[in-house]
Amino acid sequence: MTEENEMAAKSAAESNPTHSGFVALIGPTNAGKSTLVNRFVGAKVSIVSHKVQTTRAIVRGIAIHNNAQIVFMDTPGIFKPRRRLDRAMVTSAWGGAKDADLIMLLIDSERGLRGDAEAILEGLKDVPQKKILVLNKIDRVNRELLLAIAATANQKVDFDQTFMISAENGSGCDDVMDYLAKTLPEGPWYYPEDQISDLPMRQLAAEITREKLFLRLHQELPYSSHVETEKWEERKDGSVRIEQVIYVERDSQKKIALGKGGETIKAISSASRRELSEILEQPVHLFLFVKVRENWGDDPERFREMGLEFPH
Numbered sequence: 001m002t003e004e005n006e007m008a009a010k011s012a013a014e015s016n017p018t019h020s021g022f023v024a025l026i027g028p029t030n031a032g033k034s035t036l037v038n039r040f041v042g043a044k045v046s047i048v049s050h051k052v053q054t055t056r057a058i059v060r061g062i063a064i065h066n067n068a069q070i071v072f073m074d075t076p077g078i079f080k081p082r083r084r085l086d087r088a089m090v091t092s093a094w095g096g097a098k099d100a101d102l103i104m105l106l107i108d109s110e111r112g113l114r115g116d117a118e119a120i121l122e123g124l125k126d127v128p129q130k131k132i133l134v135l136n137k138i139d140r141v142n143r144e145l146l147l148a149i150a151a152t153a154n155q156k157v158d159f160d161q162t163f164m165i166s167a168e169n170g171s172g173c174d175d176v177m178d179y180l181a182k183t184l185p186e187g188p189w190y191y192p193e194d195q196i197s198d199l200p201m202r203q204l205a206a207e208i209t210r211e212k213l214f215l216r217l218h219q220e221l222p223y224s225s226h227v228e229t230e231k232w233e234e235r236k237d238g239s240v241r242i243e244q245v246i247y248v249e250r251d252s253q254k255k256i257a258l259g260k261g262g263e264t265i266k267a268i269s270s271a272s273r274r275e276l277s278e279i280l281e282q283p284v285h286l287f288l289f290v291k292v293r294e295n296w297g298d299d300p301e302r303f304r305e306m307g308l309e310f311p312h
């Protein structure tokens, strides 16, 4: 570079400095937090389902917008915990908020502020970071209702801004990104430019299978199960062999997970395999084993696998 070019580059960098920071997405379960993180990142980094309590631990999704690198922390939904796993999930969500530069409260506009949302607003009052309110699923409700929710929430918590979006169809999402890119502090980026998540591939693969399980199984079963990747073998022919274990709590659950003639597990396996080979861009041989482990919900090792603190 000539001296002149170097000076020009330096002054461009000074007038357009990089920004970076951590944004925690918190909210009631099923508000659309994971859907929104995937949209911001532009790839699937966190699993989504129509069921509550899909996300179990914090997933970081990394996006670049203008000259900012924005690290989104997708957190488990906040609800009234019953089991030990519930408590660990809710604790991890509030922990994510504590670690963030900025907190985004995501509300399902159709459900409004009843129940868990009210308790979260109460909890946010004393949180010192800058907070924004994001009303999601605006494709489902009318404008008057949105304005009413925004007014009530803003009376309770001092939000810097309110946005109205649809994580599903993308409307309003660019405005949020513009705001974040200029509001996050100036500073160097935290991650390499091409990194989109902090989740190791083995764990993402387990999550993808867990998503298929959430979509296929019903009642208490999704909540009584847990997936771990046990083996990952790259083969000479360019394919990969992945072995995963689905833990359930009782033998009766194992029967349901397998299904008649194994048809349920086969459907879960082929849906997961298809998505994994798309993500990995290579052929995948997926082997799923269902094991009964009665008290996995009280086993510290399982919590560690998930990236959760074990609550005593």
Ligand SMILES: Nc1nc2c(ncn2[C@@H]2O[C@H](COP(=O)(O)OP(=O)(O)OP(=O)(O)O)[C@@H](O)[C@H]2O)c(=O)[nH]1
Residues within 6 Å of the ligand: 028, 029, 030, 031, 032, 033, 034, 035, 036, 047, 048, 049, 050, 051, 052, 053, 054, 055, 056, 075, 076, 077, 078, 136, 137, 138, 139, 140, 165, 166, 167, 168, 169
């Ligand atoms: N109509 C509509 N549905 C949405 C929108 N955003 C998300 N959803 C749906 O809402 C459901 C929950 O989405 P998730 O992204 O899993 O919600 P979450 O907040 O991460 O949920 P937990 O991880 O369980 O706390 C899914 O069925 C999504 O497809 C939206 O803008 N409009």
Ligand SMILES: [Mg+2]
Residues within 6 Å of the ligand: 033, 034, 035, 046, 047, 048, 054, 055, 074, 075, 076, 077
């Ligand atoms: Mg989620």
